[in-house]
Amino acid sequence: MITIVGLGPATLDQLPPAARAVLESATTLLLRTSRHPAADELRAAGIAFESLDAEYERAPSFDALYERLAEVVLERHASGDVVFAVPGHPLFAEESVRRLLAAARAHGIPARVVPAPSFADAGAAALASAGVEVDFTQLQMVDSAALAHLWWDATRPALLHQVDDVPTASRVKLVLMEEYPDEHPVFIVRHAGVPAEEEVRSLPLLAVDRPEAGAYDHLCTLYVPPLAPETRRPQFQDFVDIIARLRGPDGCPWDREQDFQTLKRFVLEEAYEVLEAVDSGDPARLCDELGDLMIQVLMYAQFAREDGRFDIRDVIANTVDKLIRRHPHVFGDVRVGSAAEVLRNWEAIKRRERPERESVLDGVPQALPALMLAREVSRRVVKVGFEWPSLADVVAKLQEEVDELRRELPQEDAERLRAEIGDLLFTVVNVARWLKVDPEDALRTMVARFSERFREVERLAAQEGRSLQGMTIAELDALWDEAKRRLEEKA
Secondary structure (H helix, E strand, O other), X not given: OEEEEEOEOOOHHHOOHHHHHHHHHOOOEEEOOOOOHHHHHHXXXXXXXXXXXXXXXXXXXXXXXXXXXXXXXXXXXXXXXXXXXXXXXXXXXXXXHHHHHHHHHHOOOOEEEEOOOOHHHHHHHHHHHOOOOOOOOOOEEEEHHHHHHOOOOOOOOEEEEOOOOHHHHHHHHHHHOOOOOOOOEEEEEEOOOOOOOOEEEEEEHHHOOOHHHOOOOOXXXXXXXOOOOOOOOOOHHHHHHHHHHHHOOOOOHHHHHOOOOOOHHHHHHHHHHHHHHHHHOOHHHHHHHHHHHXXXXXXHHHHHHXXXXXXXXXXXXXXXXXXXXXXXXXXXXXXXXXXXHHHHXXXXXXXXXXXXXXXXXXXXXXXXXXXXXXXXXXXXXXXXXXXXXXXXXXXXXXHHHHHHHHHHHHHOOHHHHHHHHHHHHHXXXXXXXXOOOOHHHHHHHHHHHHHHHHHHHHHHHHHOOOOHHHOOHHHHHHHHHHHHHHHHHHO
């Protein structure tokens, strides 16, 4: 039998009789940590125990530590019944206990849990005694070690445990400051439940890792009062709710008139504006444009919700499932050696998911811009071996297409010229693919560079009081070279 018992938040006199009886009668008693007031009292009472503090020093991470603690308890159980004692309540914010219970079930080993007061009980009592008003019906309990991975509600009070040193307090502060203002009041609760040592100190969030906060240790928790709903940072659900409101009976007339078809052009426009923002290098502009693009996603999800088809939660769930399914090298046991191998696996998984597709070209969006469409078609057919042997062969094909276009020029046959220009452009796309250059991005960058230089030509001409329309080609070339020189110096 494995018995898991809580040591409570502080001294042994706060434990229920059942918990004390387990500790006093244990033949093999393992303490997750001896950094607890009860450990000294156990020694004084002559109750032998073994501390697992050394595992903390050896473990490379908390995740590895919790797994190792479970292994140690199971190993000791091989010699007989074991009692595993942890601070607070065994089931309140004790990852080691969760791992141990799961391991015991997997091995068919019986386990029982003997409760004790938690750190939250002592912390709540300490806050109440200090006159801090807390709505404990809404309280969130958060492990500071996992804080960066949690999404919590800033409008509800939070009690953060395991804030045991200044580096941890500093990391907690940085995460909290993403949601709370710098001056938001917080309370450091020290040694809750320990007579003559209990302390509650209030200070602004910005100061929790500064000298005025005082010392931290393993008996410290941090209480964060809630933000008023109107002052908190908007969350994703607020975004969803606003879109629904705009579409509602008392919403915006323009938004209410939109549907799946009318919104299509706005999706394209916003996507291109995101690309422009990326090229601009302006993070504020990119942030703004990404929000505009997300509006289109949420609008479409709202249309579907109104039709009873799906909603944004289904979109998120489907995407999460797909990402996990198509990344078995991250979320499974598949091993890959390169990005190219990742792409091959990705395509193989997609084929299994879409057995109805007969051609490698099935699924290529025909609404893509022409260069992007050409690149995707070229990329697809290469997968089945439809490829030139070498880059030199592609370049030779490019020259062949230029020659064919030149031969068609005297004929002035618009249809033939259009076909030859199409052949030439498609071959250029294949050259770009061989060189690992995105043709769409390359052309967009070139046009931006050309436009910048042409604007400089216009500016130089205006400085001279001249009009471009009346200049010779030689004069225009001279201005172009001067504009190029000036821009390169500026860069």
